[in-house]
Amino acid sequence: xxxxxxxxxxxxxxxxxxxxxxxxxxxxxxxxxxxxxxxxxxxxxxxxxxxxxxxxxxxxxxxxxxxxxxxxxxxxxxxxxxxxxxxxxxxxxxxxxxxxxxxxxxxxxxxxxxxxxxxxxxxxxxxxxxxxxxxxxxxxxxxxxxxxxxxxxxxxxxxxxxxxxxxxxxxxxxxxxxxxxxxxxxxxxxxxxxxx
Numbered sequence: 001x002x003x004x005x006x007x008x009x010x011x012x013x014x015x016x017x018x019x020x021x022x023x024x025x026x027x028x029x030x031x032x033x034x035x036x037x038x039x040x041x042x043x044x045x046x047x048x049x050x051x052x053x054x055x056x057x058x059x060x061x062x063x064x065x066x067x068x069x070x071x072x073x074x075x076x077x078x079x080x081x082x083x084x085x086x087x088x089x090x091x092x093x094x095x096x097x098x099x100x101x102x103x104x105x106x107x108x109x110x111x112x113x114x115x116x117x118x119x120x121x122x123x124x125x126x127x128x129x130x131x132x133x134x135x136x137x138x139x140x141x142x143x144x145x146x147x148x149x150x151x152x153x154x155x156x157x158x159x160x161x162x163x164x165x166x167x168x169x170x171x172x173x174x175x176x177x178x179x180x181x182x183x184x185x186x187x188x189x190x191x192x193x194x195x196x
Contacts, residue, residue, distance in 0.1 A: 015054040022050025067115040074120070075109050078127050088135055091155055097162040101131070104169045108176075119172045126165055134161040 010016055026043035029035050035042040065073070085098055108114055108123060141154040 013054075013057055015051040015057075018054035019047040019049075019051035023047035067117075067120060068111075070120055070124070071109060071111070071114065074124055074127060077124075078105060078109055081127055081132060084132065085135065088139060090135070090138075094138075094155055094158055094162070097159055097166070098131075098135075101162055101166050101169065104166065104173065108169060108172060113176055114172065116175075119175070122168055122172060126168065130161070130165055134158055134165075 023043050023046055026035070026039075026046035029042055029046075030039035082102065085102070090098060105123065105127065108119075114120055114123060135158070138154050138158040141157075
C-alpha cells in the first residue's frame with residue numbers, strides 16, 4: 001500500500017505535471033520534424049528538465065486548535081473536575097475556598113472572555129493539574145496525618161494552595177476587566193471623534 005500511495009503521490013505532484021507538460025512540448029517539436037531521430041532524447045530531456053525546474057511539494061500547514069477549541073476541551077475537563085470535587089470529603093472552610101475558586105474559573109471559562117494563550121495555559125494548568133493534585137494530596141496526607149500527631153495539618157497546605165490559585169484566577173479576571181475598560185474607552189473616543 002505504501003508504494004502505490006507514493007506512486008500516486010508522484011503522479012499528482014508538481015514535478016510530474018510540469019515534466020509532462022514539457023514532455024508534451026517535446027512531442028510537439030517531434031511532430032514538426034525538428035527533433036529528427038533524436039526525438040526520444042528530446043521528449044525525455046524536456047520531461048526531465050520540467051521535473052527539475054518545478055517547485056518542490058510543500059506539506060500542508062499543521063492545524064492547531066484555536067482558542068475556542070481549547071476552551072471547549074477545557075470546559076469538558078472542568079466538568080470532570082467539578083464531579084471529582086463534589087465526591088471528595090473536604091472540611092467546610094476548605095469547601096468554601098474550593099467553591100469560590102470554582103465560581104471564578106467557571107466565569108472565566110464562559111465563551112468570549114479568555115482568548116490569550118497565556119491565560120488559557122494558566123486556566124488549563126489549574127483545572128487539569130493544580131487543583132486535582134492539591135485536593136488529592138490533601139486527601140492522601142490527611143489519612144496519614146492521623147498517625148503523626150503534632151504535624152502541620154494538611155488543611156493549611158490545601159488552603160494556601162487554593163488561595164494562591166484563586167489569586168492567579170483573580171489576576172486573569174483583572175486583566176480581562178482592564179482590557180474591556182480600555183476597549184470601551186477607545187470606542188468612546190472613536191465615537192466622539194467621529195462626530196467632529
